[in-house]
Amino acid sequence: MKYGILVNEGPYQHQASDTAYQFAKAVLDKGHELYRVFFYHDGVNNGTRFAVPPQDDRKIAELWSQMAEAHGTDLVICIAAAQRRGLLDEGEAKRQGKDGNNIAPGFRISGLGQLIEAGIQCDRLVVFGD
Amino acid sequence: MSEPWEEEGPGTIKKFMYVNRKAPYGTIYALESLEVVLIAAAFEQDVSMAFLDDGVYQLKKGQDTKGIGQKNFSPTYRALEGYDVEKLYVEAESLADRGLSEDDLLVPVEVMSREALAELMNEQDVILSF
Numbered sequence: 001m002k003y004g005i006l007v008n009e010g011p012y013q014h015q016a017s018d019t020a021y022q023f024a025k026a027v028l029d030k031g032h033e034l035y036r037v038f039f040y041h042d043g044v045n046n047g048t049r050f051a052v053p054p055q056d057d058r059k060i061a062e063l064w065s066q067m068a069e070a071h072g073t074d075l076v077i078c079i080a081a082a083q084r085r086g087l088l089d090e091g092e093a094k095r096q097g098k099d100g101n102n103i104a105p106g107f108r109i110s111g112l113g114q115l116i117e118a119g120i121q122c123d124r125l126v127v128f129g130d
Numbered sequence: 131m132s133e134p135w136e137e138e139g140p141g142t143i144k145k146f147m148y149v150n151r152k153a154p155y156g157t158i159y160a161l162e163s164l165e166v167v168l169i170a171a172a173f174e175q176d177v178s179m180a181f182l183d184d185g186v187y188q189l190k191k192g193q194d195t196k197g198i199g200q201k202n203f204s205p206t207y208r209a210l211e212g213y214d215v216e217k218l219y220v221e222a223e224s225l226a227d228r229g230l231s232e233d234d235l236l237v238p239v240e241v242m243s244r245e246a247l248a249e250l251m252n253e254q255d256v257i258l259s260f
Contacts, residue, residue, distance in 0.1 A: 006258065008159075041162055041260075080165060112169040119256040120144055120173065127259050 002033045004118035008129025010042035011060040012053065017046050020128040021063055028071055035122050036074040037064070038115045041129070044082045047075065049104035061104045068106025075107045076114045144255035145176045150185035151259065154204065155195065160188045161203055163260035171213035178217035179210075180247060181239075182224045189220065189235040207237050221247050
């Protein structure tokens with residue numbers, strides 16, 4: 001089956017991202033297609049490479065990045081939600097006149113249309129959050 | 131026999147339901163949910179919105195947000211009709227629990243029982259819950 005995932009909560013504050021990651025891993029392990037993971041609301045914060053969790057804790061952004069590298073997983077951060085919360089890629093930083101960017105490898109910033117498209121294309125769109 | 135999910139072409143129209151469970155202010159879910167619905171309108175899918183739990187407060191008439199320094203976005207619900215988003219369902223039990231009636235709401239809606247709403251949810255292809 002073709003799966004899409006929506007992550008609506010930030011890392012560490014809420015377990016949604018951990019659960020979404022475990023679910024995504026299971027989707028891939030079982031040989032299904034993972035069409036896209038879309039990050040919305042505080043979920044966009046899963047895509048910062050500037051997070052420095054304690055050494056003995058899991059590194060959530062890195063885990064997603066590794067998944068993207070290993071499986072080509074499409075990790076999409078909502079641009080409107082990202083702008084509010086200070087999550088930028090190089091292009092956005094330039095456009096908004098900001099002095100740096102913080103997006104983690106494997107993530108890209110795009111519009112909400114990508115979420116709707118995932119809903120149309122996937123057999124299942126699974127939402128993680130409250 | 132092919133599975134239902136194998137029959138979907140590029141022109142597929144799916145039933146999308148946006149489920150709103152949270153109060154309009156206090157958290158950003160209601161506002162960002164509305165942003166999804168407005169973007170999604172361009173995709174010409176079969177869209178409906180459901181309001182339950184504290185989500186029914188999103189449609190309350192006479193909202194005044196001056197005291198909290200936030201924009202009152204409730205007029206946007208009146209603009210939904212212009213985006214062809216006309217199916218708004220409100221759960222009767224959630225209204226009653228909060229001492230509200232249909233007359234307290236700022237747009238025409240269909241009030242339905244929890245049971246009827248559950249049936250309607252079963253008929254959806256995609257449910258996005260905020």
